[in-house]
Amino acid sequence: MDFSRKLPIGVQSFKVLRDDNYLYVDKTEYIYKLASTGRVYFLSRPRRFGKSLFLSTLEAYFLGKKELFKGLAIEKLEEAEKGKREIWQEYPVFYLDFNVGKYDCIEALNTNFNVFLSDLEEKYGTSRAEDNFAKRFEGLLKRAYEKTGKQVVVLIDEYDKPLLYSMENQPLNDEYRAVLKSFYSVLKSSDQYIRLAFLTGVTKFSKVSIFSDLNNLNDISLVPQFSGICGITHTELLKTFEPEIRALAEANELSYEDCIKTLQQKYDGYCFVPETERMYNPFSLLNVFFGNQFEYYWFATGTPTFLVNSLKRSDYHIPNLDGNVEMTSAGLSDYRAEAGSEIPVLFQAGYLTIKGYDKLLQLYRLGFPNDEVRYGFLYNLFPNYCNVVYAEGPFCIAQFYRDIIAGRVEEFMQRLKSIMASLPYDTVKKESGESIALREHNFQVCVYLVFALLGQFIELETPVSNGRTDAVIKTDSRIYIFEFKLKEDAAAALKQIKEKNYAERFKAENKKILLIGVSFDAEEKTVGEWIIEEL
Template structure:
């Protein structure tokens, strides 16, 4: 039986609604209590649907003195001051910004609401002048400093990334508007801004250099997202139901949840967190799906990757970078990694303290296979809705030992790539091979290598182990000989499964697999 009293807050971003409606809530108020005890202006960058809006709403409830909403939570055990402050909550997420007029209209919407309370004397001025005036008037009239909460500060900028003149217009407008928060410091009790992306200091925030950017600071690493312990403490009945529905043990269920939805790390050595949107949705429908990935299509990011001629194999295997190269995004840069990281498609996996370098990689299987599935149509002729069919056929053929059928299908696959894609570099075809074998890895043990000294690809099925070597304008015989000479079979000699080595020729003239030799 489903306990109807246990309600999942899917799509609810208002703290008051969650608490009054008795929805399940992962208690983050200990960190909230710590932050509100200061008057420091904060900035937090996190991917979409990670709980930023709920966090903003939680701050709003606190500064409106809503002590009743926090009963039983961690903050209620702390020494906190439940005073009522004037709160200016700016949400830029609720509009599509096609022109500067749209951004002005959104700012006006907020300003007019506050001016109706605190005075309209500056209503004919520019938005930044009105903002500065209304902050001062609110403080003078109430005798309390003002709280400013900005949700998705960068939404207009993100919508204009492929239109640099429009982007520059938005940047100038927002730079002036947010710059008020520095000059009005004496009137401000608390400032908190969130967004997906942190644009470089020479951009939006150059006048707001007093912000405490907590995006990569260890004490705040889990302020958004769900830790494994929080998952178990808050959702054990849901985990049990999920296990029962899918005929799994509780341990296997947590393991699968971890593989699919955990793995986001927002600073070195930080505890990983689960994506809250996917967690709530898997508990709602008891099916393991790519919930978070499906809510946004990274078309612009893929276009950036292709335009910059970025080697996708490097991205898929993991990228080494220092913090400065991925923590801030510059619109004029052709480096796609900062935006891919800040959007949540890459996360921190390792850190080298000696050289202060980070290893960035996909956080989990939901993002890994979701991203690669999304990429494949850009590099091939596979329709979006037929990817699993193609990959499934490849897997079935190898599982049944039918290597000729597998390579014949691969040959037909390359033959279907349209002419405009055929006129591509060698890297393009290497990338397609790479994607196919990597996507097979979600259904069977498939590895594809880009480093020298190892077989190009290895696929392990319940009955067989395949060792592939591809030769570009070489012969299948040479490929088989390389497998022998380099000892690629040695790691599998003790395995009980049948080992098959396969030499494959790839012709640059036909841009296709031209011949192959399987050998047991």
């Protein structure tokens, strides 16, 4: 590794990044666009996508730190305005960061607001009449404007963290919403004192009235001209990180071209606007380059427990997440604190992304952006639908892989049967006894998760020319064709494979073909019988 090329892992200060000569993907043209075209903005992007660094860059610009922008795009854009207006002006900047703190009680939010406002009040003064957070904020904006003669720049990072933290505690969530709504309404009532306001977050809580009074808010989350404001495009990757890509390729015994393909498959694929260049998560890329290893880094920063629980409670058809979710643009930018709200949050949080757009129907098609998110999320679902603890999840899949590679189909099926033999207690609908539909749903999801996770290591496909089989696994020497039946026996499953001639398209590969018909045992809530037949 060339240690003279410093990777900004964990660096969220633009000043530190520039002063200490870290590598930087130039996003300053967006600063110029924002400063030139509007006043109050909101940006939704997944966590670890560079939102905090972008806010820090905005802060440096509005503090007039011209020296930090030397050689960057905005330097030329600003110089072009010389003589037309005063450039590189210094404004008072109010920076509120919700990244700090554990929001498990209302006092945590109150403390954050008090620290933020008290620091500013030492500089701009106080008033006894200001007896709540909103009034103190409003008074500070006015006094800062009167004292400096300049309008204020307001930057709020991860505004929705208290709401996300309390999603499963409705009373606390309601309390947070009331306080935040009152506070954010000041951004409209004090508009005359504000040069620019920029809020970032994961979700836009419009349905729960957080921004209902802030109707001057410009949501740029799905706007084409700002699609690349955070994250790293493929063009930026090749321009900025070519030495790191070559070092990664050498460390993993890959060609330069194959290394790029692997990076795309594992980490590329985020799309926030149709027909725009797809994005990489910066956090994952930087960690890959630092360790020269293709690991899954994004999920190591947090587990989406509330999303997993919500999907399970709603009995959502999990296979649809793999590219078969459709939603309107209003749905993508919305959040509702009720059942059925999982998909918008999954999109806004970065677990799903835009895979296509139907212009006629005006529907977005969503799916996992890349392998890192796909397998990370499925591993988080695995213990909730199958009888394994999380720590055993990867190990369990490894055992399935070893069985199938060695041709041990009986062991493979016994393992599948055992992990589903006892569904978790919370899947039982107590008010009506055990629901057969629910047991079947969990059976289907568990089968899907096992085979989908095997796709990391083995070629796996399902579509065939004459119908659609449940799963096809291909190894160097064998092809396995699976058909699962919920309400018929294994013989019926095997009969379907033969009648629909699922194996025909694979005969030219000159591999051993095994047909496996499987039934579901409703009483035991697991795999019932199976029949294996070799062609």
